[in-house]
Amino acid sequence: MFQKILIANRGEIALRIIRACRELGIKTVSVHSTVDENSPHVRFSDESVCIGPPESHLSYLQIPAIISAAEITGADAIHPGYGFLSENPHFAEICHSCKIKFIGPTSENIRILGNKAKAKEIMKAAGVPVIPGTEDQLDSPETAKKMAREIGYPVIIKSCFGGGGRGMRIVEKEEKIEAIFSSLQKEAFNSFGESNLYIEKYLQKPKHIEFQILADTEGNIIHLGERDCSIQRRHQKLIEETPAAQLSDSLRKKMGEAAIQATKAANYTSAGTVEFLVDSKGGFYFIEVNTRIQVEHPITELVTGIDLIKEQIKIAAGHKLLSGKDNFRFEGHSIECRINAEDPKKFIPCSGKITALNLPGGPGVRVDTAIYCDYTVLPYYDSLIAKLIVHGKDREEAIRKMDQALHEFQVEGIKTTIPFHRKVFKNKNFIKGEFHTDFVDSFLQH
Amino acid sequence: MFQKILIANRGEIALRIIRACRELGIKTVSVHSTVDENSPHVRFSDESVCIGPPESHLSYLQIPAIISAAEITGADAIHPGYGFLSENPHFAEICHSCKIKFIGPTSENIRILGNKAKAKEIMKAAGVPVIPGTEDQLDSPETAKKMAREIGYPVIIKSCFGGGGRGMRIVEKEEKIEAIFSSLQKEAFNSFGESNLYIEKYLQKPKHIEFQILADTEGNIIHLGERDCSIQRRHQKLIEETPAAQLSDSLRKKMGEAAIQATKAANYTSAGTVEFLVDSKGGFYFIEVNTRIQVEHPITELVTGIDLIKEQIKIAAGHKLLSGKDNFRFEGHSIECRINAEDPKKFIPCSGKITALNLPGGPGVRVDTAIYCDYTVLPYYDSLIAKLIVHGKDREEAIRKMDQALHEFQVEGIKTTIPFHRKVFKNKNFIKGEFHTDFVDSFLQH
């Protein structure tokens, strides 16, 4: 097992990883920018290294600074968390060449699965259903038009290197292809340094369902059930739950098998997520593999009883997955709300000092956060300030628990998305489990 | 099911009951003294009634004010929590005569089991092992001496109406009986209005182990496993865990059966606790039945998956116990630390304003509390400000989780028992599970 892990992240996920390391008896090194000097991830780690100024690209994204920090502290592994460098194949490669274990998949895994078109190709070859669309990159708006005619409108054009809702656009009519194509190309180049695009059928009213995968280096693969992430705004997930509300057992079984098939086809190791869209007729289509721990991993932990971060670390250390007492089960229902420091109507990030705070608690309530009263939410980083996760006997109990926990969750001094969540948990369609990826857009209009 | 429950309590347990009611779809009425006007239990209940000035005996112990509050708000049941009126048979009786359901056992149950000598008599008759001692009240120091000679020193002399460590004294030698007898008689009269005493064999190095019982009105009784409450100071529990660290499965089984036997013998309904002392030779002796929900109930909840407060409410409403989906299991290990606003060395209660607060969180960590940053701990009430509860796969993981959670739990402005707990969780004997009720005394001396 590792002696000392450097955590190349901040906020709640850094704290989450510190907690897992502590339980495993592993020392922790946190890294921080100058403004994060007094943050919880710094306070609660065994050592800490300042790696740069506030701006992410000069600190948390600064590969040499992070590798150096690992070297001067003698860390033998790096956990990247999510975001920042977690899906950067170059970083994984450098870690490897510096003989520091990158806790995640291989750089090859990240590189191939990070290319959406390439990933789709692999899955198609492995017999995993994919959304009809181009296998190759689009070379021109003309090819896009030709493909769109074959597939049928609406279609969606995406950047090969996009993700998290960025670098994609829905096209309803042929006459709009030209303009969207070129603007998307520019946007993709500016955001990801690559302008490659591809096209797909756009599914209407789909559910976004992902499967949590664990794969060890010995080739053992299991899935720990699905997560319904359909409650999203501009492709940013806001609420996740497991099990999915309206998914038949037979479809769940088929999709779980496809997820394992996908993992095998990609020769993947570590914790990962296979994402699907499910249409109203029970058709399901592979979208992508997320090669990192997900923000929403806690709901799977509560339902299965598995600590995913610990499992991820153990797999990286060469352990067989779920060795020892780590049996899993599927028990009850779990839901997560992402509490963002954002205006609850327009979702504009908002920074500032938290002047009053009441965190919810009690049975079946878990809060993953690195905020406290008097903490200042900084404008440099992600707006996620807390994850509120509940676990109940069934979906109804989980919803009531979340409703109460949201009621108790009080933050003053900054705007948060709590009022948005409170409304969702009183919405009839949500309560009935009748929702698709368009839920938030139509919900916000009313 | 009840429409509206009045909660005759304050602090974390009042909030705990509100949470359970919310999940059951029951409206809540809180009661509060003038100084508790802005407390969480008031903020998070549906209605609230001010029942008196700060002093408990003029507010939270004021039966007419509480009954009146239930009447003017139309509450059809009262949950007494723990402490205050929870074990007052007179209060349970008045509730009954006012046609308000008292959520707990019958007043008869409380009255009989509240009399320690009487309870022992019943248990002895039912074949539940009891500690050798008097069956009747002691009439004089002479009888005490005679009994002590029969039983063998050391003995313990207790008030029939004492509890929670008050009204009891260990006697090592015959020549001390006289003085202790009369001082205890006075003390008992001043504290409980009754001076009746009884005598028992004093067990050396015993473990204090209690069983959680649920009994419905149809005569169904189950136990939900034991809790080891041996870590106590002056008979005040500080740390509790389940399962007990060094209890053989065969002894556990025998004790569980005895607990059910005891419950049956007392004709008991509702949630309750049967307490035993276990000596080093595996002998176990009934001490008492606690006729209320216990402070330490959450550890049983985490291990069994049962919401004890909800179960208690449902039983009071006449439901069959564990109806519906409420199956239970015994999974993992759970520990609770009572965080008191007390000096961690001398355990002197300390009131004041909390100027900074960081609550622990993450997987397997539960915090039951009604404090927040800027909350003022009042001198009028119990010093318990939070319960920190963890759940791990096994005892080792639970200990590591608690160690980390205590590390994260930061309170400024007042003294708390957190430093005491942090030391206990680094103590070798505690970690090995080798401790008895004398642990804290000898631990504090070093």
Add this chain to the structure above:
Amino acid sequence: MNFKEIKKLISIFEDSKILSELEVEESGFKVRLKKSAHETEVIQTTPSAQPSSSKPSHTAVGKTEEAHEAGMEGLIKFESPIVGTFYHAPGTNKKPFVKEGEIVQKGQILCIIEAMKIMNEVEVDIKGRIIRVYVEDGTPVEFGQPLFLIEPL
């Protein structure tokens, strides 16, 4: 004196309504704090004179509290001594115990509060004029809830 202590000193100084300057000197160590003229003025305005001599003591059953709202100087709020249901008259269709404008004597019954089926007569402990009745007949009242506004005479 360490940094924390200086911080505390500042907060004590800020909170003080009386101090305008503060200086601490101790074996070569010195702290001096001064408030701005404007701020000191604001603080000095608050203790505007109010006749504290008119404060009544608590009644046997009822509780009176000085009224602090604007235009209510010198008036007394008579608060409910118990939780229950407020009755303004001894029975339905009966005349109320007191009306607004009426002068009441010390020991006179102002209302009944029913608690646990018992009718509790509530007496006033001062002589005064009833300025306002806050609560309607038959409404529930909590402990300390204002029932009457009284001008002491």
Add this chain to the structure above:
Amino acid sequence: MNFKEIKKLISIFEDSKILSELEVEESGFKVRLKKSAHETEVIQTTPSAQPSSSKPSHTAVGKTEEAHEAGMEGLIKFESPIVGTFYHAPGTNKKPFVKEGEIVQKGQILCIIEAMKIMNEVEVDIKGRIIRVYVEDGTPVEFGQPLFLIEPL
């Protein structure tokens, strides 16, 4: 009182709506803070005023920060621009790049910081005298850690 504490003190002073002056003196060390009448000019700064024209801009590789400790007026702290291991000399048994008391020219190499097996030469961006070397040869340094105290010339 160290630099961090002075910074905190200033921020407390700035945030306070009440304080107009603050003075801390400790064994020959003194901080005096005063708010201007208009409140636009925030701090009237520490004892002997210092020519702000002498403040250097950031170097290409290094970063300099005005020293605020007592007796360090006008001095500059040269901070580490990167995380890594500090080397005071180009190799073992070699002469150090600079010694205390030495005058350095703009662009001169002060030290090497090794990061990811790469030796990064760190240049100074001002002319000045090395007053102090804070870090020992071969020790790890983090971003922003003071390496040298320099008197600008």
